Amino acid sequence: MDWSRAKNVLIYAFLLLNLVLGYQLWNDLREQADESPDLTSLAGNVQRAMDNKNIKVAAAIPTETPELPKISYRFVDANGEKPMMLDKTVYSKLIFSPEELVSGLADSIPDIGNYRYDPVEDGEGKFVMHPLVEGKYPLFRVNLVLYYSEQRIVSYTEQRIEISSIGEEEGQRVLSASKALGNLVENYLPNDSVVKSIELGYYGELFNSDAQVAAPAWRFALESGEVFYVQGISGDVISAGSDKTKE
Incomplete structure (x- = not known):
């Protein structure tokens, strides 16, 4: 057996293994960084309230603030x-x-x-x-x-529904998720809450009529199972448990 050649093969194999392991470690760290919520968009007083109430955010805070209209729809x-x-x-x-x-x-x-x-x-x-x-x-x-x-x-x-816009109403800039979250943290979320999901969608109360109306809203879901909606235009807060606007 050519021990010199075998030694070189082993060295190259270990180098390749180290490269693979190094890449895997770098990729894992990058994914963890991507998944970690960036709390710098929250105001200082909100971050202090989070510390005081032991509130944690386990979801990324979206940065989008699109212009969206209210919609009307009907069940078909x-x-x-x-x-x-x-x-x-x-x-x-x-x-x-x-x-x-x-x-x-x-x-x-x-x-x-x-x-x-x-x-x-x-x-x-x-x-x-x-x-x-x-x-x-x-x-x-x-x-x-x-x-x-x-x-x-x-x-x-x-x-099944049919969706349509309301008249000629134009879209309005949606409240940022960080501001909506700040309001919840300071005024609504109980101590030790963990926010596990933040998503922008449409929310509206359901009426016993043909036409239903929905407006843009941020949904904040807690690990406890409680859900809060913050209307994207007015900033009103609704608890899904009570289905009533909170003052």
Whole structure:
């Protein structure tokens, strides 16, 4: 055996292994940095309130402040709460792969591509999705619910709607997530809260009428299960538990 050559091969192998391990460590650190919330967008008094109340933010704070209009919509299916059985059940793990989920259920639910999965509202035996406004912003409180049993999606309910803008109303600049969060921290969130999700969407109270109205709103979900909505234009705060605007 040529020991000199074997020694060189081992050296190169160790160098390659170190490079691979080094890259993996760098990639892990980068992902951790990307996932860590940047609290510098919060005002100093808000950060002090977080410390005093032991409030933690485990979600990234969005920086977008788009101009969005209010919308109106109406329900078009009176049987939207009646479960519909699927002709062909779908392996429930597909819920975590949007493309495969749409492909797997497209024959049974043709418009499923205009919905987004919402892990915040998941419950025992069901996955919840919301329709998207402009293909991007979820319309909270309007649901497509997928029911599963033994790891397979077997049925669903869909609140089918038609969305339209309200008259000639133009979009308005949405309140920033950091300002909305600051208001919650200082005035509404209980001690020891952990904010696990922050998302911009549409929210509106449901009325017993044909026309429904929804406005842009930030949704803040806590690890405790409590959810707060902050209206994107007025800044009013609504607790999902009470479904009433907080003064």
